[in-house]
Amino acid sequence: MSGYSPDDLEPAERPVHRLLSTIPPQPLPLGFRDAVMRRVMERAAPTWEWIVAGVLALPSLAFLAFQLVWHGDEFSVALNNVVSAAAADSAEAFFFIDGTTVLALALLGVASLLATHASVAAPARRRGPAAR
Amino acid sequence: MKACLAGHADAYATLVERYGGRVFNIALRITGEAHAANDCAQEAFIRAYRALHQYDPALPFGPWLYRIATNASLNYVQRWRAHETTVEELPDPPEEAEEGPEATAVRREELAEVVAAMAELPAAYRAALTLRHMQQLSYQEVADALGIPLGTVKTHLHRARAALKARLAARTKGRSA
Numbered sequence: 001m002s003g004y005s006p007d008d009l010e011p012a013e014r015p016v017h018r019l020l021s022t023i024p025p026q027p028l029p030l031g032f033r034d035a036v037m038r039r040v041m042e043r044a045a046p047t048w049e050w051i052v053a054g055v056l057a058l059p060s061l062a063f064l065a066f067q068l069v070w071h072g073d074e075f076s077v078a079l080n081n082v083v084s085a086a087a088a089d090s091a092e093a094f095f096f097i098d099g100t101t102v103l104a105l106a107l108l109g110v111a112s113l114l115a116t117h118a119s120v121a122a123p124a125r126r127r128g129p130a131a132r
Numbered sequence: 133m134k135a136c137l138a139g140h141a142d143a144y145a146t147l148v149e150r151y152g153g154r155v156f157n158i159a160l161r162i163t164g165e166a167h168a169a170n171d172c173a174q175e176a177f178i179r180a181y182r183a184l185h186q187y188d189p190a191l192p193f194g195p196w197l198y199r200i201a202t203n204a205s206l207n208y209v210q211r212w213r214a215h216e217t218t219v220e221e222l223p224d225p226p227e228e229a230e231e232g233p234e235a236t237a238v239r240r241e242e243l244a245e246v247v248a249a250m251a252e253l254p255a256a257y258r259a260a261l262t263l264r265h266m267q268q269l270s271y272q273e274v275a276d277a278l279g280i281p282l283g284t285v286k287t288h289l290h291r292a293r294a295a296l297k298a299r300l301a302a303r304t305k306g307r308s309a
Contacts, residue, residue: 006270013265016293020250020265023243025157029170032156033148036177040141 049118057111060104067101141181148177151194154267155201161262162205164251172208176201195269199277202259209255249299257292264289 009017068075078097155176160169180187180200187196250258256278263274275285 006264006268008270013289013293016261016296017265019246020261021268023247023266025153025266026160026166028152028156029166032152032170032173033145036148036152036174037141037145039174039178040144040181 049114053111053114053118056107056114060107060111063100063104064108067104144177144181147193151197152177154194155197158198158201158259158262158267159205161250161266162202162255162259163208164258168208168212169205172204173201176204179204195273195276198263198267198269198273199279202263202277203279206255206259245300245303246296249296249303252299253292253295256288257295260285260288261292261296 005017005021152173156169156173159172159176160166163169163172176197180197183200187193250261253261259278260274263269263277264271269277271282271285274289275282278285278288280288
């Protein structure tokens with residue numbers, strides 16, 4: 001028996017308590033603390049990834065939305081040109097794209113990669129060894 | 133604890149060390165598998181760390197942590213139906229040095245029977261018995277840990293003890309037959 005018992009132990013509970021409290025506790029698996037602390041530290045990474053992804057994506061999305069609102073007609077003309085060129089045998093599809101839009105799209109791509117990594121990596125860590 | 137709440141992750145290592153054994157044993161008795169228990173115990177500490185801002189420092193840390201560990205273990209059992217378990221190798225009890233080898237063997241066998249009978253009980257009963265009789269928690273602490281009313285805890289424990297006795301009797305009968 002462990003020597004300890006709850007203060008409110010009732011007489012009817014004593015036989016089972018005596019029986020169960022003799023079961024010795026299992027030792028903690030080796031490296032348990034380090035494994036927990038490693039996972040605690042790892043948890044911080046996705047948070048930063050989400051923040052950086054947000055910082056990159058939000059201005060880019062805002063800029064692209066602005067472009068679409070103000071130059072949407074040019075976008076649809078450019079898209080039509082590309083579709084027509086793809087349907088015909090012609091290789092002449094005219095469209096104009098400025099450097100800022102390219103930069104916004106590139107930043108959005110980087111943000112998507114970071115967000116994907118954060119969302120994929122966190123559940124994989126959360127599942128732990130039993131699920132592997 | 134104050135250092136933990138202030139956001140010092142290293143201070144949390146001390147808590148993991150202090151409560152690790154109890155949390156692991158709670159998870160072990162509920163899941164019945166050492167690997168699952170290890171995973172659930174780790175998960176409990178991770179969840180607790182993330183929820184530290186919800187913890188009330190005026191209350192003891194143990195029961196709060198045990199509640200998280202119990203939930204993680206019960207969720208695991210519910211998800212994976214891990215209640216059918218084999219009896220794991222029991223470590224040597226502390227009194228062993230004073231007993232003869234024969235008495236020790238008998239004692240280990242008896243304890244293995246108890247663990248096996250307990251493993252046959254529903255997960256909620258195992259959780260209640262573990263917290264009450266193996267972790268020595270009061271009725272109120274068990275109720276807090278399981279998130280159920282005090283009256284329900286008493287009913288659960290009463291039924292769990294009766295079920296355990298019945299299983300043990302059946303196993304003893306089965307062995308002697």
